[in-house]
Amino acid sequence: MHPFFRWIIAVALLGAAVFWVVTIPGDVDEEALAGLEGDPTRGEGLFWAAGCANCHAAPGAEGEAKLVLAGGQKFPSPFGTFLAPNISPSEQGIGGWSLPDLARAMVKGVGREGEHLYPAFPYNSYDMAEMQDVADIHAYLQTLPPDATPSQPHEVGFPFNIRRSLGGWKMLFMREGWQVEDDLTDEQLRGRYLVEVMGHCGECHTPRNALGGWTSDWLAGAPAPDGKGRIPNITPGGLDWSEGDIAEYLKSGFTPEFDTAGGEMAVVVESTAMLTDEDRAAIAAYLKAVPPVEN
Amino acid sequence: MKITAKRVGLVLAASLAASSAFAASHAMEQQKAREDLMKVMGQNLGVLGKMAKGEVDFDGAAAAAAADALHEAAVKVLADDMWEEGIDSMSVDDSRALPEIWANYDDFKDKGATLIAAIEGAQAATGEGLQAVQASMGDLGGACGGCHKVYRAPEE
The missing domain is CATH 1.10.760 (Cytochrome Bc1 Complex; Chain D, domain 2)
Structure with a gap:
């Protein structure tokens, strides 16, 4: 083989290796989370502050129905249409999710199968959430009504449908601290x-x-x-x-x-x-x- | 004068143009009438809201007058003949009334009834004092927002 082609292959392999490494989904500190006890009453307030129901309630839900987090609302964007998943405490939702599972999703943008989540889910904001707050939200979510509606797939085309590439997005665009750092009261x-x-x-x-x-x-x-x-x-x-x-x-x-x-x-x-x-x-x-x- | 086909055509064209111009001006008038009534509502909500926010001292009589004027304008703007199908954001410049109103007209009417109930609550609250008026602002805002959320197009 011509040395030039060997070089090409070597560079391509290196590139693939770098891509693989930088796009490995992040993780949370499970030991730190193990010591936390979630308070559902506090979690209710945080649930509204975080606006969970605004996207995850069924389309058109009003009042009490907003507490049934069945998913299904559509969010069109230049990259495709995202469909909010079921996050009610059911088999179709996040019924079996542990606190580290929820924390991984909220602060790292990583799903339960270890897959990158799309940033339509605002993990680039939740990334700086206090772990106690995540634990309280986790506790509150368990108290909500379960719903059996299956989550629907996002309507996203190539290349945005390659989940692994979201690791690159995160490397490029995840914030590294507060947006406003001046002296604040x-x-x-x-x-x-x-x-x-x-x-x-x-x-x-x-x-x-x-x-x-x-x-x-x-x-x-x-x-x-x-x-x-x-x-x-x-x-x-x-x-x-x-x-x-x-x-x-x-x-x-x-x-x-x-x-x-x-x-x-x-x-x-x-x-x-x-x-x-x-x-x-x-x-x-x-x-x-x-x-x-x-x- | 000979009645030719051409002449008939001209007359027809002219009357068609006149009636479509009439339709257009009618649509614009209705759209403006809706907005004018909502502005009246906004002004009277402002009287209540400024008291609720503490920007203006509470005055029970002024609050009651504002709540009554709000009720009157709301009843007028919610009348069926203010909402003719087709006079919407797709057909009238500046209109933000989404065609969804007529696809879900029963729901639209329900939301109107919610507004009237909220205004009646505010009318009662003006007799009870500042705290009651403050509490009624949430229902008023929810009723206004409930309709604007789904039936009003975003500002350009």
Whole structure:
């Protein structure tokens, strides 16, 4: 064989090996999790802060029905359509999932079979969740009604259907720390946890590049992923509401002009309405500390 | 004057154009009437909401008047003749009324009934004081949002 071809093969093998290594799904510290006891009452509050029901309830579910996490809502995107899975405590859902299973999914984006999950599931936000909070959510999820609806496959074409390649996505785009690190008050720190982690606000409000990674314009607004309308800029450069206005919007859905939230945000307000006044005020305080982006 | 086929054609074309122009202006009028009523609702919600937020001192009489005006505007905007099928975001510029309204008209009406119930709750609350009004804002917001969530197109 010509030495040149040997080189090609060697480089290709090396490339494949590097790809294999960097795309190995991450893991969680099972020993640390073993010592945690989940508190379902605390978990209920975190469940609303994390907005689980907003995506995982059946399409069109309202009120109590939002607690049946049967899945089936569709999320169209430039990469294909993602279908929220059943995460109710049933065989078809996550009934048999241990705490490390849930933690691996939420903070590492790895499913129970060790497969990479698509970032339509906001693990790039949940990655910094406190393990006690994950344990509390895990405990609360077990108390919800089981549902036997089978999860449906995502409608995603080549090359995005190669799960292993998501390891590359994670290497390129998983964040490595807080988005806002300036001197923050205790209230703003609480708000940061609610916005950057649990509430995963950046998943919709931060623009993405062609491969779906966040740009540096944190919370600066973006086209809606389904192509209809625009998700607003909620940095101080785009949102001039007072902290009281923001907190009221997250509680009742009313804007300062007494119009209301619509579309996806009306769904989000259904869960932020369940937070405490202190937490909504903390979110507002944090949003004022975000670097302003004018656009 | 001879009635020619051509002349008949012209008259027909002219009357068709006139009736479609009429239809278009009728649609725009209805769309504007819906928005105007919702603006009235917004203004009166604002009276209640500013008191609830503590931006304005609570005034029971002013709150009651606002809740009554809100009720009146809501009843008007929810009337069937304000929602003719086809006068929607697909056919009228600036309209954000999604065609789904008419695909699920019973549900749309149910959501309207929820709104009226929430407003009646607010009307009662204005007689009870500030705390009751504050509590009623959640139901009002939920009722407004419940409909806007599924039946209003996002802003361009």
